[in-house]
Structures are given as C-alpha cells and as structure tokens.
Amino acid sequence: MAELDFERSLERLFAEAPYFSDGEAFAQKVEGRLDRGWNMRRWLIGCAGVVGGVVGVSQLVMSNVVHRVETVSAGSSRVLKAGIAQVRPSFDLLSLVQSDWAVVWVASALAVVAMGFVLTRVIEEI
Amino acid sequence: MTGSQHRFASLHDVELATLAATGERRAFGELVRRHGSAVRGLLRRMGAAPAEADDTAQDAFLAAFEGIAEYRGEGAFQGWVKRIAARQYLRRLQRERRLADLAVAAEEGEPDVSDPDTAGRIDLDGALKALTAPERLCVSMCYGAGLSHAEAAEALNLPLGTVKSHVKRGLEKLRARLAPPDGALEGRQGNG
Incomplete structure (x- = not known):
C-alpha cells in the first residue's frame, strides 16, 4: 500500500511542470516553425498547380483539341438538328446557336465543373 | 497577449x-x-x-x-x-546511436549523489540525478510520460524484465531521497 502511495505521489511530482522563464519564446518558436511549414506547403501546392496547368494546356494545344472539338461539335449538331426536326419540324431554336456549337460544349463542361463544386461543398457540410 | x-x-x-x-x-x-x-x-x-x-x-x-x-x-x-x-x-x-550505450551504461554510470535537499523541499529533479541513465529514463517514461512497462520496453527495445528492474531500482533510490522519514510525501510543495 505504501508502495502504491509513493508511486502515486511520484506521478503527481512528475505532473508538476517546472517553471521556464522563456515559455513564451518557446511557444513562439513552435508557432514560427508551424507557419514556415504551412507556407512552404502552400507554395508547393501552388507551384504544383501552376506546373500541372501549364502541362495540361500545352498538351491540349499540342493535340489540336480545338479542331477536334469543332469537328465533333459539327457532327453532333447535325445529329441533334435532325432529331429535333423529326420531333418538331417547326422548332428552330438551335438556329440561334448554330454558328458555333463549341459554345454548347464549353457551357456543358462548365456546368459539370459547377456541379463538382456544389457536390464538394455539400459533402463538406455533411 | x-x-x-x-x-x-x-x-x-x-x-x-x-x-x-x-x-x-x-x-x-x-x-x-x-x-x-x-x-x-x-x-x-x-x-x-x-x-x-x-x-x-x-x-x-x-x-x-x-x-x-x-x-x-x-x-x-x-x-x-x-x-x-x-x-x-x-x-x-x-x-x-546513443540509446544502446545508454542501455548498457546501467551499472557503469556514476550518478550524482550529492546531499539531498536539506531544506526538506521535495526536489524531484535533484533526486533523479541519483539514478543511473537507464533508471532515470525508465522511471521518467513510466511515471512522467505515463507509459506502461511493456510500452517502455518496446520503445527502448529492451526486455520487459530489464525495464522492470531499472524502474524498481530507480524507485528505491527515489524513495530513499524523496520520502521523508515519517513516510508522508503528500502535501509537500514544489519539485524545482
């Protein structure tokens, strides 16, 4: 029993923190190191994003993707127009945007991105 | 602030x-x-x-x-x-590569065995100086960091029995220096 009491007393003695006059300076050093690590991480992520963006754009340009999208858009436009003409021959809404179907594809892509953002926010809220 | x-x-x-x-x-x-x-x-x-x-x-x-x-x-x-x-x-x-040296220095170390605090103040830091390095390490890990003997043994890469021996010897030395003659450790103030 005496042994147990002594061990408990020893634990209490260990729990008493000694006083350090430079406690505030120590805390500031730790905060400084945290800030440096955080800033470095942000820079790394930013640089990786920029490099990734540059590589992605260069790949798009190199693969002549704009021309391909235009070709696909033109084909899709014909199919859509034919389909709509069969359903409602008098409906000519598509003529409003027929000058450039790439706009429709870009808008669709933006809508998908927007949906992605919304979903991310919803998941975060949950 | x-x-x-x-x-x-x-x-x-x-x-x-x-x-x-x-x-x-x-x-x-x-x-x-x-x-x-x-x-x-x-x-x-x-x-x-x-x-x-x-x-x-x-x-x-x-x-x-x-x-x-x-x-x-x-x-x-x-x-x-x-x-x-x-x-x-x-x-x-x-x-x-100091841990292995520390672990085998059990019996070789020459701890500081200066006189206990004559003012009667419970001086844990002073008392710990009477322990060898492994005893001090084991006692501090178990009673200061709250590790079990098994956790301390694993962390120190030492057999459990060795850790228990270090703790036992360390406690005996601490008791001799910390526990007042009347056996009442409670109620005393400060540890330096």
Missing part, C-alpha cells in the same frame, strides 16, 4: 485541439503555451540536456500538430503530447 491569444486562452484543451485540427495554428500555439513547460521538463528529467530537450520538445509539438486529428480528447492533451515527446527523444537517441 494578442487578440487571438486572448480568445484562445478561455478555451479547453479539447476545443483548442479541435480548432488546431482544422488548421488553426494559433489555437495550437495556445496548447504549446499551456503544456510546453511540462514537455520540456519531462525531457530534461529523462536525461536530455536543456538545448536537446527544447529541440525535441519543438519536434514533438510539430509532430503532435501533424497528428492532431488522432487526439480525440479521451485523455489529457498533456499526457498525449508527453508520450509523443518521450518517443521522439528515444528516436533521437537511436538515430544518434
């Missing part, structure tokens, strides 16, 4: 840890202010030199910030970060 420090000063450790888990570094800074001395003190009691103890304590707090999501408030934050610090110190000793 800055505005953010004042705001965080009234929060509980668990609330601060929750904020820190969201990336709030100033909240974690408040935890460092509260528990920095305890962690630095533990490392010195384990046998680290002051500069080494402070470096290790800084590393321990950074590691704690990285793993703050693992702290779920089930125990005291101080105990959690002390265990991290104790393990960090052992890793440092291992990295510098």
Whole structure:
C-alpha cells in the first residue's frame, strides 16, 4: 500500500511542470516553425498547380483539341438538328446557336465543373 | 497577449485541439503555451540536456500538430503530447546511436549523489540525478510520460524484465531521497 502511495505521489511530482522563464519564446518558436511549414506547403501546392496547368494546356494545344472539338461539335449538331426536326419540324431554336456549337460544349463542361463544386461543398457540410 | 491569444486562452484543451485540427495554428500555439513547460521538463528529467530537450520538445509539438486529428480528447492533451515527446527523444537517441550505450551504461554510470535537499523541499529533479541513465529514463517514461512497462520496453527495445528492474531500482533510490522519514510525501510543495 505504501508502495502504491509513493508511486502515486511520484506521478503527481512528475505532473508538476517546472517553471521556464522563456515559455513564451518557446511557444513562439513552435508557432514560427508551424507557419514556415504551412507556407512552404502552400507554395508547393501552388507551384504544383501552376506546373500541372501549364502541362495540361500545352498538351491540349499540342493535340489540336480545338479542331477536334469543332469537328465533333459539327457532327453532333447535325445529329441533334435532325432529331429535333423529326420531333418538331417547326422548332428552330438551335438556329440561334448554330454558328458555333463549341459554345454548347464549353457551357456543358462548365456546368459539370459547377456541379463538382456544389457536390464538394455539400459533402463538406455533411 | 494578442487578440487571438486572448480568445484562445478561455478555451479547453479539447476545443483548442479541435480548432488546431482544422488548421488553426494559433489555437495550437495556445496548447504549446499551456503544456510546453511540462514537455520540456519531462525531457530534461529523462536525461536530455536543456538545448536537446527544447529541440525535441519543438519536434514533438510539430509532430503532435501533424497528428492532431488522432487526439480525440479521451485523455489529457498533456499526457498525449508527453508520450509523443518521450518517443521522439528515444528516436533521437537511436538515430544518434546513443540509446544502446545508454542501455548498457546501467551499472557503469556514476550518478550524482550529492546531499539531498536539506531544506526538506521535495526536489524531484535533484533526486533523479541519483539514478543511473537507464533508471532515470525508465522511471521518467513510466511515471512522467505515463507509459506502461511493456510500452517502455518496446520503445527502448529492451526486455520487459530489464525495464522492470531499472524502474524498481530507480524507485528505491527515489524513495530513499524523496520520502521523508515519517513516510508522508503528500502535501509537500514544489519539485524545482
């Protein structure tokens, strides 16, 4: 029993923190190191994003993707127009945007991105 | 005290840890202010030199910030970060190949056996100087960092029986220096 009491007393003695006059300076050093690590991480992520963006754009340009999208858009436009003409021959809404179907594809892509953002926010809220 | 420090000063450790888990570094800074001395003190009691103890304590707090999501408030934050610090110190000793030397220095070390505090003050830090390095390490890990004998043995890479022996011998020496003749350790103040 005496042994147990002594061990408990020893634990209490260990729990008493000694006083350090430079406690505030120590805390500031730790905060400084945290800030440096955080800033470095942000820079790394930013640089990786920029490099990734540059590589992605260069790949798009190199693969002549704009021309391909235009070709696909033109084909899709014909199919859509034919389909709509069969359903409602008098409906000519598509003529409003027929000058450039790439706009429709870009808008669709933006809508998908927007949906992605919304979903991310919803998941975060949950 | 800055505005953010004042705001965080009234929060509980668990609330601060929750904020820190969201990336709030100033909240974690408040935890460092509260528990920095305890962690630095533990490392010195384990046998680290002051500069080494402070470096290790800084590393321990950074590691704690990285793993703050693992702290779920089930125990005291101080105990959690002390265990991290104790393990960090052992890793440092291992990295510098000092742990093995320390472990075999059990009987060779010449501890400081100067007179106990004649004023009767309970001086844990002074009493710990009477222990050999492994005894001091084992006692501090078990009674200061709250590790079990088995956890200490695993962390030190020593047989369980060896750790128990170090702890037993260390406790005997501490008892001889700390426990007053009437056996009443309670109610005494301060440990330096």
